Amino acid sequence: MNIQQIKQRFEIIGNSPQLNGAIETALQIAPTNLSVLISGESGTGKEVFSQIIHQNSTRKHNQYISINCGAIPDGTIDSELFGHEKGAFTGAVDSRKGYFEVVNGGTIFLDEVGELPLSTQVRLLRVLENGEYIRVGTSKTQKTDVRIIAATNVDLHSTIEQGKFREDLYYRLNTVPIIIPPLRERKNDIYLLFKKFSNDSCEKYGMPKLNFHENAIELLVKYQWPGNIRQLKNIAEQISVIEKERYITYDIIKSYLPKSYDTRFPALIPKNSEESNYASEREILFKLLFDMKKDMNELKKIVHSIFQDNEQNIHMTHEQAHVLNNFIDEHQEHQEHQEPIHNPQYQRSQHEKIDIEDTHEIIEESLSLAQKEEEFIKKALAKHNGKRKPAAEELGISERTLYRKIKEYNIQE
Ligand SMILES: Nc1ncnc2c1ncn2[C@@H]1O[C@H](COP(=O)(O)OP(=O)(O)O)[C@@H](O)[C@H]1O
Numbered sequence: 405m406n407i408q409q410i411k412q413r414f415e416i417i418g419n420s421p422q423l424n425g426a427i428e429t430a431l432q433i434a435p436t437n438l439s440v441l442i443s444g445e446s447g448t449g450k451e452v453f454s455q456i457i458h459q460n461s462t463r464k465h466n467q468y469i470s471i472n473c474g475a476i477p478d479g480t481i482d483s484e485l486f487g488h489e490k491g492a493f494t495g496a497v498d499s500r501k502g503y504f505e506v507v508n509g510g511t512i513f514l515d516e517v518g519e520l521p522l523s524t525q526v527r528l529l530r531v532l533e534n535g536e537y538i539r540v541g542t543s544k545t546q547k548t549d550v551r552i553i554a555a556t557n558v559d560l561h562s563t564i565e566q567g568k569f570r571e572d573l574y575y576r577l578n579t580v581p582i583i584i585p586p587l588r589e590r591k592n593d594i595y596l597l598f599k600k601f602s603n604d605s606c607e608k609y610g611m612p613k614l615n616f617h618e619n620a621i622e623l624l625v626k627y628q629w630p631g632n633i634r635q636l637k638n639i640a641e642q643i644s645v646i647e648k649e650r651y652i653t654y655d656i657i658k659s660y661l662p663k664s665y666d667t668r669f670p671a672l673i674p675k676n677s678e679e680s681n682y683a684s685e686r687e688i689l690f691k692l693l694f695d696m697k698k699d700m701n702e703l704k705k706i707v708h709s710i711f712q713d714n715e716q717n718i719h720m721t722h723e724q725a726h727v728l729n730n731f732i733d734e735h736q737e738h739q740e741h742q743e744p745i746h747n748p749q750y751q752r753s754q755h756e757k758i759d760i761e762d763t764h765e766i767i768e769e770s771l772s773l774a775q776k777e778e779e780f781i782k783k784a785l786a787k788h789n790g791k792r793k794p795a796a797e798e799l800g801i802s803e804r805t806l807y808r809k810i811k812e813y814n815i816q817e
């Protein structure tokens with residue numbers, strides 16, 4: 405298959421030389437057994453490259469599994485990947501095959517590989533070096549023939565410096581590096597992608613297609629797209645479905661872009677891709693806000709689940725309930741401030757400077773949110789005698805997140 409055929413088959417849009425180069429490398433190394441490390445910011449489209457490689461390899465008729473290393477709790481990841489013997493740990497009532505056994509002869513895609521715990525990294529290194537692994541709870545060495553394709557959206561060099569990622573594993577994984585450039589470095593693809601996503605959406609929902617004013621296209625191209633193609637797809641779909649005006653102007657596009665992003669300061673964004681991904685202040689701010697929003701959503705889930713819990717397992721005084729109610733109201737207001745996307749009218753009437761005071765307020769609120777969150781976690785843990793699994797379930801968060809939060813807040817168990 406050539407590059408054009410790959411693009412058609414995998415529905416890849418774009419013609420930038422970097423994108424074509426990445427596809428070419430993927431095709432070249434696909435028939436080999438070399439490990440591949442795909443690097444690129446979040447939303448740049450890493451996943452499809454792993455599929456291209458597998459589908460063009462001699463393993464294509466065997467299994468392909470995609471594993472998000474960040475989504476599996478530390479406590480079970482070894483067993484998921486390498487299997488375990490009956491009785492290996494409390495709750496291991498049966499033996500179980502791990503992915504490396506099941507996928508023998510195929511390909512495993514390890515997404516967010518930087519999230520793997522160090523102990524798992526040791527096991528992975530062994531597989532990469534000689535195809536050997538052991539099930540949890542045994543000492544018997546087993547063999548497997550699995551090709552590993554890994555992906556990361558963080559700079560693993562700094563993860564290595566922080567002692568969180570093994571350097572030897574990094575070099576093993578990175579036998580073939582594939583780098584997916586951020587969208588702002590393939591500007592010629594922006595409008596193509598936007599039109600494609602917009603047309604698809606219009607077709608899907610039976611809406612008339614959009615037309616674009618020249619200025620609107622200029623803004624799309626000028627904007628830095630910190631969330632890359634994922635963000636662009638999201639906004640293209642929103643505009644296609646929500647916007648009544650089908651002739652899209654500069655102002656309409658602007659009203660759907662996050663408020664804190666202003667295209668007037670392009671100098672803050674490094675032009676050179678060799679500069680750190682995080683060199684830009686705005687990117688740091690974006691990450692900060694994004695993380696906060698995630699935390700808030702988590703907290704919202706906690707609060708929601710408490711209110712839904714009719715049996716009132718966690719008792720609240722009237723006063724506490726009142727405080728919580730107020731908090732939820734305020735929080736919802738804040739969400740509107742933070743997410744003008746859902747309310748374009750609101751955004752359009754706002755002036756467009758980065759509002760530092762606003763950010764300050766959000767940070768302060770987030771601090772008090774953190775205290776509340778810590779309280780809920782302690783309560784849930786106490787209620788379940790320190791057992792994390794039921795506590796996490798009750799809180800509506802993953803066990804892994806709970807584990808992280810326990811460490812973060814230094815909660816003594
Ligand atoms: N070149 C492209 N053409 C069309 N869609 C793309 C392209 N690159 C990425 N996408 C889409 O953008 C979204 C994000 O891609 P994904 O692979 O999940 O990003 P990440 O790099 O974070 O893993 C997906 O919906 C994907 O299909």
Ligand SMILES: [Mg+2]
Binds near residue numbers: 450451515
């Ligand atoms: Mg991904």
